[in-house]
Amino acid sequence: MHSGPFRQRQGGLARRDDARQAESVLRVLTRYPAITATVAVGLVVLGLSLAGQSAAGRWLAILYVSGFIVWTLIGMVRDVLRGHVGLDILAVVAMVATLAVGEYVAALIIVLMLAGGEALEDYAGRRAKRELTALLDRSPRIAHVIVRPREETSDEVRDAAADEVRVGDVLLVRPSEIVPVDGVLLTESGTFDESSLTGESMPVSRAAGEEVLSGAVNGSRAVRIRAVRRSADSQYQQIVALVRDAQESRAPVVRLADRFAIPFTAVSLVIAGAAWGLSGDPARFAEVLVLATPCPLLIAAPVAFLGGLSRAAKAGIIIKGGAVIEQLARVRSAAFDKTGTLTQGRPDLVAVRPAPGFDADDVLALAASAEQYSSHVLADGIRRAAQERGLGVAAATEAREVATNGVTAVIGGRTVVVGKPAYIAALAPDTERTSLEPGQAAAYVAVDGRFAGALVLADDVRPESRDVVEWLAAHGVERIVMLTGDARATGESIAHEVGITDVHAELLPTEKVHLAAQLRPRPVMMVGDGVNDAPVLAAADIGIAMGAKGATAAGDAADAVILKDSLAKVVDAVSIGRHTLRVAYTAIWIGIAISIALMLVATTGLIPAVAGALIQELVDLTTILYALRALTGPASGLRVSESRAPAAAA
Secondary structure (H helix, E strand, C coil): CCHHHHHHHHHHHHHHHHHHHHHHHHHHHHHCHHHHHHHHHHHHHHHHHHCCCHHHHHHHHHHHHHHHHHHHHHHHHHHHHCCCCCCHHHHHHHHHHHHHCCCHHHHHHHHHHHHHHHHHHHHHHHHHCHHHHHHHHCCCCEEEEEEECCCCCCCEEEEEEHHHCCCCCEEEECCCCECCCCEEECCCEEEEECHHHHCCCCCEEEECCCEECCCCEECCCCEEEEECCCHHHCHHHHHHHHHHHHHHCCCCHHHHHHHHHHHHHHHHHHHHHHHHHHHCCHHHHHHHHCCCCCHHHHHHHHHHHHHHHHHHHHCCEEECCHHHHHHHHHCCEEEECHHHHHECCCCEEEEEEECCCCCHHHHHHHHHHHHCCCCCHHHHHHHHHHHHCCCCCCCCCEEEEECCCEEEEEECCEEEEEECHHHHHHHCCCCCCCCCCCCEEEEEEEECCEEEEEEEEECCECCCHHHHHHHHHHCCCCEEEEECCCCHHHHHHHHHHHCCCEEECCCCHHHHHHHHHHCCCCCEEEEECCHHHHHHHHHCCEEEEEHHHCCHHHHHHCCEEECCCCCHHHHHHHHHHHHHHHHHHHHHHHHHHHHHHHHHHHCCCCCCHHHHHHHHHHHHHHHHHHHHHHHCCCCCCCCCCCCCCCCCCC
């Protein structure tokens, strides 16, 4: 007796399905208006021909194709004014030729082919950059702010937009939700999926006090975090900004296609002209040119580069545009920073050496208080050491960081400066350099204009560093150097461990930039992290930032950002660049070879103009399918020796 309501529900679902299907069809028709208009005109022309009005159909086709030719010519003029001469001239000549010899159906097919080529490019492009857009789609929008923390099960919570969260707010992140802003974990422990940030497929565990990055997906347990950055400054939003730059950047595809444009156009016109001259039939000219339309060149390369960008994003590397991929594929020299790049970037405090009149714990506590406001990798080791020793960290009334030199903070009415020896010596003339063992670095401290002492830290070499250097040397990178601001003894010790023989130490940022500019052969790839590397990353042909720890300035200045804290991703970036460029060139050559072969066959009159236009669509599809191979590719072949002890190569 309930069959009536059931049928009504079924009918309602069916109507909704029909409405969705109609919406999808309408969306496709409006997304590609040129295809819609061309198909409509073609159907009208066919209908007029069947009704015995072939003359009217012919004139309709001529008017429509002529309008399309004018529109294409306007676009060509705009391109020429911007200094870009492309391949559209072939398409225009083919359309004019087909109309001139009365092949108006072939002319309509060429228009459909060009419009369809754009649609294929759009579809393949969306398929290729799926990994990039996935990041944008998952951007955190809502945060659960705990207003009155009580028992873990009865917090008073209000929902707020992610960009309204302030530093210090306590947030509740429920199971399977996205962490809205960077924060410190307050709950005893938690498990997070950071694959969208680092490319790491396995969930990672975090303990209370550890940082949790925005964009990570919480596991099966609700957790609390305290916000340490606003949404705009958080890791995920910075990655989203990089992705948006990568999507909007103009890939080198146009330049890549342009390298073939003039020769291909010339060869096509010569073949078509020869066919006309030898046969005496002007229709032969049109039959050849319909097979010379430039879609393979215009479409295949952009699809390949988008595929390379997407593959890199999936691997945890954000590459800012196709031009960077092309440079990565051609890299011939590589320069590395030391701290945080070739080394772990997690230095441990070895010794506190106070100056006369200062206590070791006081020096460490003051330094740690000042280093709260520094982004340098040594600062983390100093803060961590103070925490492990139970020393209190005081807030500053004023603080500023001088990039590459040090940090100044006013703490309890005392001016504390922590930084490089030369910087401290300029402020405290009584500064004395401390002796260092190989692999050690020192941060010098001044208090109220007096030298207070030095903090000695040691940073282990990354286990993958030597393997990365060896891979680059074995794969065509002719020169590998270290550019570091640290002491020469420290730099040479680390360089020896990783297999680098060309070391430039105790460099200022301007000296790094100068040396990077002088390196030969080119292109030069520079790999670094932190604020102090931003100038040289921007100056290099390819700047790669180790961005896993949130070095904003370095990420902004770099051409590519590695989201996972592993130097092995540098090898992946170079490998992806080479594979992508190889696929792009191969796709172009496949399109050219097939088109020329078909043009030569068409000179004999075996391929009518209409058939030739349809065959050319298959050529387009072939080159696009090949270009999508950039989404996948062979592994780099890097074998990281995880068990290698840092000193094994010494």
